[in-house]
Amino acid sequence: MAKWFVAAKRADFQKIGETFGISPVLARIIRNRDIVEEDDIRKYLQGTVEEMYDPGLLLGMECAVEILERKIRENKQIRIIGDYDADGICSTFILHKGLLHAGALADTAIPHRMKDGYGLNEHLVEDAWEAGVDTIITCDNGIAAAPQIELAKKKGMTVIVTDHHEVPYEESGGERRYLMPPADVVIDPKQEGDNYPYKGICGAVVAYKVIMSLFRRLGLEKRESALLEELLELAAFATVCDVMELLDENRIIVKFGLSHMQSTVNQGLRALMEVNGIDKKKLSAYHIGFVMGPCLNATGRLDTAVRALQLLEAEDRGEAVRIAADLKQLNDSRKEMTDIFVKKAVKLVEESGLGKDRVLVVYLPDCHESLAGIIAGRVREKYYKPVFVLTKGEEGVKGSGRSIETYHMFEEMTKVKQLFTKYGGHKMAAGLSLEEKDVENFRREINAVCTLTESDLEERVHIDVPMPVSHVSMDFVRELELLEPFGNGNPKPVFAQKDMAFLSARILGKNGNAVRFTVLDDCGKRWEMMAFGDPAPLNAYMAARFGQEAVDRLYLGKTQDIRMSVTYYPSLNTYQGNTKLQLVMQQYQ
Structure with missing residues (x-):
C-alpha cells in the first residue's frame, strides 16, 4: 500500500490568488509544482508561443543551418534518418x-525495429551512400551512434545529429568522459x-x-507561418507521447x-481522431498519450513505422482514414498481445522467486520485442x-526498462555496461x-550494484490539498482546467477526504472495469464516486478490512459499515445533455 503525504510547501496563497x-x-497546487516566482506563475497560467526559447540558443544550431543552407543551394541529396516511435x-x-x-532535395529513412534496431546503423549508412x-x-537518435557516423564520414558524407537523449560516457576515477559522435555538428540540449x-x-x-532556425536564415518565417504552426502541433504530439515533463517550454x-x-x-491527425471517435473540441493530452500516440507507435512495434509517417504525410482524406483505421486495428491487436504477456510476466515474478529482487529482470523469450517497454511499465506499476x-x-x-x-x-546500466x-x-x-548467455548475469549484477533502500521502494502519494468533498463546486472544477494539460511533471491535483462513508456500489462497463459508488460527504450530501480499473483488489481490501458480508451489503446498497479515506479528483460528467459533478477515486486506505 502506498504511503500518503500532504504537500506542505509554503507561500502566500491568498496573495498569489x-x-x-x-x-x-x-x-497552492501551482506552488506544489515548484512554480514559485511571479513570472514563472504567469508563464504557467498564461504563457504564449512568443515565449518559447530562441532556437539559436541550442549549441551547434548556427553551424547546422549554415550547412543545410549550403546543401540546399548546391542541390545535394539530404536523407533524414529517424526512429520508429512517435517522437x-x-x-x-x-x-x-x-x-x-525550404527547397531541399530530401528523403527519409526510418529503421525497422526488428531488422535494424534503434537509430542509425551500418546498413542505413550503406543504403544512403x-x-x-x-x-x-x-x-531523435544519433548521439550514441559514433561507429555508424564514423563510417558515414569515411565515405565522405556530411552528418548532422539532432537528438535529445543522454550523451554516452565512460567513468574512470569518479570522472566522466563524454563520448560525442564524430558528426559535422551535434544539436542535443544534453551535450556539454x-x-x-x-x-x-x-x-x-x-x-x-x-526548421524554425533554417526558415529564419532563409527569410521564410513569415511566408511559412502556417506550416510552422502545423509542425509545432506535431512537436506537441511527440512531447506528450515521449512522456516529457509538461513544464516550462x-x-x-x-x-x-x-x-x-x-x-x-x-x-x-484528423483521421486518427476520427477513427478513434475523439471529439476534437475535447482533445486532451490524455487522448494523445493513450489513444492516438499508441496507434502511431503500434506500426513501429508490429509492422513498419514508415506506415505512420505516410499517415502524417497523407494529403488525401480517404487515404488518411484508411491508414488510420489500419493503425487502430494494429494497436488493438497490440493491446491484446500486451495483456497476455503482462500476465505471463506477473506469473514469472510471483512463482520464480524474482519478486525478492529490488530490480526486476523478466525474460519472456517468445514475446514480441516491441512490447517489452509497455509490459515493463505495467509490471512496474504493479510492484513499484x-x-x-x-x-x-x-x-x-x-x-x-521502465x-x-x-x-x-x-x-x-552504465555500471554494468x-x-x-x-x-x-x-x-x-x-x-x-545483450547475448542470451548473459541474461542471468545481468539480473544478478544489476541487483548487486543497486543501492535502493526499502523507503526508496515505497510508492508515495503526494496529496496537494486535504479537502472535504463538500467544498467541490462546478466553478471550482472549471477553474481546475487552468492547470491543464496534465501529464508527466504536471499531474492532476490530488485531493483527499478522510473517513468517507460508502453507501452503495455497482460494477459498470462491458468488461466490469469500473465501479460507481454512492458516498456521503461531511455535510450529509450524497455524491457519485467512480473507481476505474479492475475492482478485484479494492473488493479484496474492503473484505479484509470490513468483512465480506459488509462488501456484499454494499453492492446491495444496504450498508453504512464501510468508511475509507480516499484521494480523489473532481470532474464534470455530461450524459444526455445533463451535466453533474462527479468524483473520481484515485487511491483508498
Missing part, C-alpha cells in the same frame, strides 16, 4: 516537410557546453527548432498544440520497482541488447 485571479487552492516519426515528418519547403546521399541528418534554458525537450522539438508547446489540433490541417523485460530477438536478446523516481536507469552489446536511455526508461 489575488494577483492572478485564481482561488488560494489553485495557488522519431514526428521528428522525421517535421524535418522532411520543413526541408522540402549507394543512393548518392550527400548529407545525413538524424532526428549547451546553454539552452530548458533541457527537457523531445526529439521533435529539437527538429522543429532546426513544453507546457507552452503542448497547450498550443492541443488548441490548434482541434482545427488541424494535417489529414493524418524498476523493471527490465527481455525478449529473444533475431540476434541475441533485446529488452526495455524505472521509478528514485532509480536513474541509464546511470545504473560490459554486459551489453548496445544500450541507451535516460532516468526513467532505457533499451538494451
Whole structure:
C-alpha cells in the first residue's frame, strides 16, 4: 500500500490568488509544482508561443543551418534518418516537410525495429551512400551512434545529429568522459557546453527548432507561418507521447498544440481522431498519450513505422482514414498481445522467486520485442520497482526498462555496461541488447550494484490539498482546467477526504472495469464516486478490512459499515445533455 503525504510547501496563497485571479487552492497546487516566482506563475497560467526559447540558443544550431543552407543551394541529396516511435516519426515528418519547403532535395529513412534496431546503423549508412546521399541528418537518435557516423564520414558524407537523449560516457576515477559522435555538428540540449534554458525537450522539438532556425536564415518565417504552426502541433504530439515533463517550454508547446489540433490541417491527425471517435473540441493530452500516440507507435512495434509517417504525410482524406483505421486495428491487436504477456510476466515474478529482487529482470523469450517497454511499465506499476523485460530477438536478446523516481536507469546500466552489446536511455526508461548467455548475469549484477533502500521502494502519494468533498463546486472544477494539460511533471491535483462513508456500489462497463459508488460527504450530501480499473483488489481490501458480508451489503446498497479515506479528483460528467459533478477515486486506505 502506498504511503500518503500532504504537500506542505509554503507561500502566500491568498496573495498569489489575488494577483492572478485564481482561488488560494489553485495557488497552492501551482506552488506544489515548484512554480514559485511571479513570472514563472504567469508563464504557467498564461504563457504564449512568443515565449518559447530562441532556437539559436541550442549549441551547434548556427553551424547546422549554415550547412543545410549550403546543401540546399548546391542541390545535394539530404536523407533524414529517424526512429520508429512517435517522437522519431514526428521528428522525421517535421524535418522532411520543413526541408522540402525550404527547397531541399530530401528523403527519409526510418529503421525497422526488428531488422535494424534503434537509430542509425551500418546498413542505413550503406543504403544512403549507394543512393548518392550527400548529407545525413538524424532526428531523435544519433548521439550514441559514433561507429555508424564514423563510417558515414569515411565515405565522405556530411552528418548532422539532432537528438535529445543522454550523451554516452565512460567513468574512470569518479570522472566522466563524454563520448560525442564524430558528426559535422551535434544539436542535443544534453551535450556539454549547451546553454539552452530548458533541457527537457523531445526529439521533435529539437527538429522543429532546426526548421524554425533554417526558415529564419532563409527569410521564410513569415511566408511559412502556417506550416510552422502545423509542425509545432506535431512537436506537441511527440512531447506528450515521449512522456516529457509538461513544464516550462513544453507546457507552452503542448497547450498550443492541443488548441490548434482541434482545427488541424494535417489529414493524418484528423483521421486518427476520427477513427478513434475523439471529439476534437475535447482533445486532451490524455487522448494523445493513450489513444492516438499508441496507434502511431503500434506500426513501429508490429509492422513498419514508415506506415505512420505516410499517415502524417497523407494529403488525401480517404487515404488518411484508411491508414488510420489500419493503425487502430494494429494497436488493438497490440493491446491484446500486451495483456497476455503482462500476465505471463506477473506469473514469472510471483512463482520464480524474482519478486525478492529490488530490480526486476523478466525474460519472456517468445514475446514480441516491441512490447517489452509497455509490459515493463505495467509490471512496474504493479510492484513499484524498476523493471527490465527481455525478449529473444533475431540476434541475441533485446529488452526495455521502465524505472521509478528514485532509480536513474541509464546511470545504473552504465555500471554494468560490459554486459551489453548496445544500450541507451535516460532516468526513467532505457533499451538494451545483450547475448542470451548473459541474461542471468545481468539480473544478478544489476541487483548487486543497486543501492535502493526499502523507503526508496515505497510508492508515495503526494496529496496537494486535504479537502472535504463538500467544498467541490462546478466553478471550482472549471477553474481546475487552468492547470491543464496534465501529464508527466504536471499531474492532476490530488485531493483527499478522510473517513468517507460508502453507501452503495455497482460494477459498470462491458468488461466490469469500473465501479460507481454512492458516498456521503461531511455535510450529509450524497455524491457519485467512480473507481476505474479492475475492482478485484479494492473488493479484496474492503473484505479484509470490513468483512465480506459488509462488501456484499454494499453492492446491495444496504450498508453504512464501510468508511475509507480516499484521494480523489473532481470532474464534470455530461450524459444526455445533463451535466453533474462527479468524483473520481484515485487511491483508498
